[in-house]
Amino acid sequence: MKVLLATDGSETALAATKTVEQLAEHNSIDVTVVTVSYDPQRYQFQPWVPEWTEQENARTAKILASAERTLDRTCQTVSIKQVSGAVVPAILDEAKKRKVDLIVMGAKGHSAIGRLLLGSVSDSVASNANCSVLVVRPSDTFDFDRIVVGYDKSVASREAVAELMQMKLDDETHLDVVSVAEQPYVYVGEGFAGPPITLGPEHIQPIEETGERMASQIAEHYHHTHSHTPVAAHVGEAIVRQAEATNASLILVGDTGHGMLGELFLGSTSKYVLRHAPCSVWISRHHTETTDGATTQDATTEVSDAVATN
Template identity: 35%
Template sequence: MSAAPRRVLLATDHSDESHAAGRTLAALPFPSPPEVTLLHALAVPTVSTGTGPRPIPDAAIARMQSAAEEAQAAEAGPLEAAGLTVSSEIRRGKPADTIVAAAAEAHADLVVLGAVGQSALERLLLGSVSDRVAGSVGSSCLVVRPTGWPDEGRPPRLLIAVDETPASARAAACLAALRWPAGTTAALVSVMQTFDTFVPDFTNTLPTLWDELRVSSERRLAEAAAPFEAAGLEVTTDLQTAAHVGETLCRRARVHKADFVAVGDHGGSAAMKFLLGSTSRYVLRHSASSVWICRDAAG
């Protein structure tokens, strides 16, 4: 079965960032057009009174609903012009919770949304809708940031994180399944983690093991690169040595000027995520590229 998504949920708040996410989705070279659900979460505000918060008047809610419907129709147009089948849905509720629930109900293979322009520090301290959705949704998730593609009319630049896990293989398969245009570049990046924090001078303390790890890393890079090379892309393999994987991926994404960074979500327990974080979450919060977090169909 192809790793390309067949059911996509595009979450929009009708902002410039959401419009950019829609343009990116419309430009992605899917092997066959996916079904797209265009979702808007209508967060109905409340007003404070002496007796506590109360909903705003029904007439105001009706105006919000009408404005949302008009904006939905405008956003659906370019997607349909690109050959995508689009259905529109407006739900009332908190945006992140609403998006996650709708994605599960639709059995979405991919959730696409724009990242609001926060700094990395703001995303770290406050979080964001995109951060919460990407961390909670069971499907793959593409968080779009402005990189110049597709608006500049050039081929895209891809970076795919490669390691020894099935999640990494999913990330490579996910992007390799698309029919990228001539001139597309694909950088396959693997980071050999030194663990110097735990074992001082790790690489020299265990030289034989380190050499074996290097050989296996080079082999995985070659295997991950093969489908991109077969598709005629301009491929480079990039083996790095560093203590912090996520930080290194973000740095290499800047070097390669990547439009997309694809990472596999390794999962793990909530306790492990709390203690150690995750590479995918670090990249999502710190990269200036669009971030494609790849998961299998079961999440």
Template identity: 30%
Template sequence: MSIGRIIVGYDRSADAKEAARWALDEAARTGAPVEFFYAYEWPVWAPAASMVPSPSVWPDSETVQAIKETLAEAVAAAALSHPGVRTTIVTATNEAALALVNSSVDAGMIVLGSRGHSAVVNLLGSVSSAVSARARCPVVVVRGRPDGTAPVVVGVDGSPPSEVAFTFAAEQAIAHGTHLRVIRAWKPVQALWSVPPTVERAVSPQQRKPFDDRVAAWRATYPQLEILAEAVVDHPASALTSASTHAQLVVVGSRGRGSLRGLLLGSVSQHLLRHAACAVAIAREPKD
């Protein structure tokens, strides 16, 4: 299977290198090319009088050359570790999130590290949140080096985005030769009429039946894949974060649409981007 190019934010940091390794492994599996991407912004120093021209003084030629050398080193390393993967280099002198979102229109996937020296791979900054929310393709944020024997985890809720997430997660689990944990979490409901108030902690058979039926259909579609289904009463963010401690990848769907995507990335996704113990994938259909 061949997909669109995989864009990896790269700045030579340890986390960026882990993101590159993840992206190159995915490219080797799918036949996709990998684009090593670096975006940086620079200040414009202006005098007090607004009528006087204000030339940019950064980046200078040495900075530009250093960035090119960093990316060239990544390409050289990729040629040794993944000789069959095609690689390219792209730099952008633009706001990092905007540049990545624009590039996502014709990309197959964006892969970012959890931390880094530049805004491109700064998980806790606005860039990763914006890219994860607004990109037009799946986004994977790599956290540490995953255990290749650990399962893939996917959170579902019966919505169309969670169907997309399941498909992405199933393909990843099959590719890595591991099983898939499917978690359906219902938020706890407090029974205010009881004295003292209690919290319902059990999933009723009526609540669970549509989930069980869907799991049966998935098992029929993917007979080669071991699928473990879990129905729990817990906040989805909490349930998936706990599951991430024994997973190599957690997958969730995206609910964002159109120009408001950056405002519509769900709280579950945002929580996982900050607290998951493994890589997180925000799955969506390319160009959705």
């Protein structure tokens, strides 16, 4: 797996570095460590540019050297690079040029208003990357011992599971497959009215059976796998609630992508989870690697193959 680790030497970036180190314990990982500096060309007429450049090069060299020492023990290869420019475009451009499978970075955290109006670096990278993104929130442990998987039978969610199953995890890892029975509401005037129908067993059972089938496939390798079918008005909220209840260390969701209006006014499940999760979040875009003719059955086969080879 080709990984790009974005770091700025902060506490959250160190947690992301430790996570890559942990993943590389049992997986073959080639990692590129990238740190981004402001472009000094913006200030080319300022007299302090040479001094600032020297100090910035020394600072980033120290950060990169530290990350290289940490990762060299477990990763197959480690390369380091300092780039200049706007942080988000620089990270995305580097990931695209190197054709990485996964971007790993720390989550700084922002206020609700800050997230809504401005967005964090991790939020922007996760929203715009062409590959999967793992946003790490610091914790006492870097083991993914309890994972919540959002699953809705879509190609994106099936291949998210396939991507996870291609990784080697501890046999004792607990996985909770969450398939949400979404409660419909009616939009009236300036707000939402009550639900137009009450979900009964006939509505919930097909979703429950779908989740159980996926959980049974995963359980062939990870025996501590269970399915859950909560009824909720918001899919992302139900997934986050499950992670909180089980003290999960990671949430995995597949990103299907949305149009601009959908992102601005409704918010995708992956965006909601990223902004509200109490733990690290893996947003999988594994499905973007498939051909245009990919089907749900193709994804089912890929999950089965991944389980068989793990």
